[in-house]
Every structure is written in C-alpha cells, then in structure tokens.
Amino acid sequence: MSSFTRRSILGLGAALPFISTALYADGHATVHEVSIEGFAFSPAVLEVAVGDVVVFTNLDGAPHTATANNGAFDSGRLKRGESFELKVTDAGEHAYFCNFHRSMTASIIAS
Ligand SMILES: [Cu+2]
Known part of the structure; x- marks a missing residue:
C-alpha cells in the first residue's frame, strides 16, 4: 500500500464525497471514510477491496496521524x-x- 496523497478538506465539508469520486473517476475504486475523533479511528476495522481508496479525516482539535505499523504509509x-x-x-x-x-x-483488511 504505497500510493497515497495528502490534502486538506478544511472548509469543503459535505463536498468531500463528490470530490473523492471525481478524483477516482475510473468508476471502480470505492472510497471509504475513516474518521479520527475522540482519540479513536472509526471504524476501527475496515474491510476494503484491493484498489479501493481510504480517506482518513481528523475531526479532533488534537493532531493525529495514521501510520502503518510496517511503515508502508504515514499520513x-x-x-x-x-x-x-x-x-x-x-x-x-x-x-x-x-x-x-x-x-x-x-x-484495514484488504482482499
Ligand atoms: Cu492521535
């Protein structure tokens, strides 16, 4: 899982799903949302298909990261x-x- 990008959605609010769809307009990748809120990732276990996109969004006042145990990705x-x-x-x-x-x-469990 080596392909990742980072962006700010500050101020975009409800437009995010539309933008995500536009970014992955091949029509195959499903976009999954993981919220970071209350010092927890939600959902804690996410099942996806290979090729899908996961968007992590921090909703807390505190800063957070999403960092792979094996170092494959780091927000x-x-x-x-x-x-x-x-x-x-x-x-x-x-x-x-x-x-x-x-x-x-x-x-994230990918199959
Ligand atoms: Cu944190």
Missing part, C-alpha cells in the same frame, strides 16, 4: 479538518496507529 501530522488519502494496493491486514497517541490503533 504525517493531520490537523483538524485535514485528510489523508490512501490507495490500497496490497491484500492482507494493514495495522496502523497514531504516532502521537500510541493507544490509538486500527486496521
């Missing part, structure tokens, strides 16, 4: 309202955590 510091897009390219379980709050853990 870097996400402030409130910022998001990170990850295109899932490998099957399997991809565990990740927040680099600032190590108790925050979650995983």
Whole structure:
C-alpha cells in the first residue's frame, strides 16, 4: 500500500464525497471514510477491496496521524479538518496507529 496523497478538506465539508469520486473517476475504486475523533479511528476495522481508496479525516482539535505499523504509509501530522488519502494496493491486514497517541490503533483488511 504505497500510493497515497495528502490534502486538506478544511472548509469543503459535505463536498468531500463528490470530490473523492471525481478524483477516482475510473468508476471502480470505492472510497471509504475513516474518521479520527475522540482519540479513536472509526471504524476501527475496515474491510476494503484491493484498489479501493481510504480517506482518513481528523475531526479532533488534537493532531493525529495514521501510520502503518510496517511503515508502508504515514499520513504525517493531520490537523483538524485535514485528510489523508490512501490507495490500497496490497491484500492482507494493514495495522496502523497514531504516532502521537500510541493507544490509538486500527486496521484495514484488504482482499
Ligand atoms: Cu492521535
């Protein structure tokens, strides 16, 4: 899972699903949303298909990251309202955590 981009959605609000669809206009990739709120990733376990896109969005006042246990991806510091897009390219379980709050853990299961 090596393909990722980062962008800010600050101020875009409800436009995000439309924009995500526009960015992946091939019509095949499903876009999944992971919210970071209350010092937790939601959903904590996300099942996707290889080729899908996961968008992590920080809704907390505190900064967070979405960082792969194996180093395959790292959002870097996400402030409130910022998001990170990850295109899932490998099957399997991809565990990740927040680099600032190590108790925050979650995983993406791709098949
Ligand atoms: Cu955090």
